[in-house]
Amino acid sequence: MDREIPKEVRARARRKTFITYGAIAAAVIAVVVVLTSLMRTSLTRKDVIIVTADQGSIETTVSATGKVVPAFEEIINSPINTRIVEIYCKAGDSVGAGTPLLRLDLQSTETELNKLMDQIEMKRYELEQQRINNDTRLSDLDMQIKVKAMAVNRMEVELRNERYLDSLGSGTGDRVKQVELAYNTGKLELEQMKQQLENERKVTDADLKVKDLELNIFGKNLGEMKRTLDDARIKAPRAATLTYINNQIGQKVSEGERIAVISDLSHFKVEGEIADSYGDRVSVGGKAVVKIGKEKLSGTVTNVTPLSRNGVISFNVQLDEDNHRRLRSGLKTDVYVMCDVVEDVTRIANGSFYTGPGEYELFVLDGENELVKRKVRLGDSNFENVEVVRGISPGEQVVISDMSQYKNSNKLKLK
Structure with a gap:
């Protein structure tokens, strides 16, 4: 004959079952948390550039592309219809004023x-x-x-x-x-x-x-x-370097055709191009900074073309130090044209992330080891700083490296 199980025993059994299931659930949650933590994308501090936002003024600039060209360059054209008879110099030669370059059939x-x-x-x-x-x-x-x-x-x-x-x-x-x-x-x-x-x-x-x-x-x-x-007795008009010469003996040349180019390769200027939407912000006499690697050369805008061609406006920059050792003919540069001064704004250091005023998603340091993506609005800039319109406060630390590979991540673990 079966005996009835006492209530105390059944209660102990139920508590034991609850404790067992609770321990299992806690273990599962802990495992999920650990796995989530392990699966979160992480990167080391040395892989990113982190700067601190501060308060100050910005001398705003517009960025343009530039090319270093000789400060002086003269094209020598054929004054008559004729042919080339003799060549006296070759490209790259240094020539003095009056040096014969080539002879035409006269x-x-x-x-x-x-x-x-x-x-x-x-x-x-x-x-x-x-x-x-x-x-x-x-x-x-x-x-x-x-x-x-x-x-x-x-x-x-x-x-x-x-x-x-x-x-x-x-x-x-x-x-x-x-x-x-x-x-x-x-x-x-x-x-x-x-x-x-x-x-x-x-x-x-x-x-x-x-x-x-x-x-x-x-x-x-x-x-x-x-x-x-x-x-027609082609001679160098001044002391310079012969950068081009038509050396095809016997070739016919037409009146006005280019046959030689001499350049002063000891002094240079920069030919810049900027989108025509920024054309009103570039004017003759404006200050400009030409960046060659880590070198920054100051200069002045001396000429602006009045017409837009293929969506860009051309201008020239006369450098204060036009014989700097880093200057080479044909060298590509970044040009920053000074526009205005904005006082008392939040700013962060300029970096590869910045492509112009607008909305951005930047990673901001939250705590010690976590980066959180945040939507911010940036304004004008110069080659050193970018204006923060909203989204970042002074004292916050922001990543200014290229983070395009983490565009699908909202949080990153920092090692």
Whole structure:
């Protein structure tokens, strides 16, 4: 016959069961916590750059790309259509002022020059001939006027005599009228000849001016051709380095075609490009900083192109130290153009994470060993600091390294 189990025994059994299940549940939770902790992404401090946010001012800049180019560069173009005959220098040579660089075929140009010189000589003879003919014609007219004046004077005397005889009764009225008519006609003819002489002088002066002008035009053409011929004897205009030369002997070159380039490789400037959306923030006279590795070179914006090309605006930066040892022609640089000063703002150090004003997700140190992702808004910047609009307070520590590989993680364990 079965006996009834006492209540105390059943209670102890139930408590034992509860304790067993509770211990199992606690063990499971502990395992889950441990596994979660072990599965959380972790990284060491030396793998990231952590900075502390502070309060201060920022001299805002806009960033641009730049390229180091010689401060002085001159392109030498062919002044005529010709061909290359000889090469005297090669690219990379240092040349002095007046150093021959190459020789062009100048035979046809020299022939044209000689022909033009002959034409000028002929124009000089024509001018001299015109001057002699004019003098002869004017002298003839002047002599004719003198003869005519003498004839008119004789007619005047004759008229006075006829009038005197007529007053004595020895002459006739018809004779007086006849002599008077001849005298008046002679005076008119004399005035006509004087006017003809005056007009002839004006005409001859105009003819001489035309001939003289033609001679001057030929002279100017001769001077221009001499300059062209002299330019065709290609020489270095100043002491510099020959960075390019067309060394293809026999090759035909057209007028205006580039055949050589000389550059001053001891002094440099920076040609920058910036998105046209920032065009209003770059102006002539503005300060700029050119960053080459860890070197920072200060300079001034000297030229800004007024037009946008392919979405960018070009400008030049004149460096304060344009002969710095790190400067090399063609070297790519970062350029920061100073825009404005923002006072009393929260700021963090600039880094590779920053690409312009806007929203960012940055990791902020929470406690000693945990990084928590936080949405922040950043504003303007310079090459050293970035303005924090919201999301970070002064004194907080922020990761400024490239954390793109952890974009799917909200928390990171810091070792």
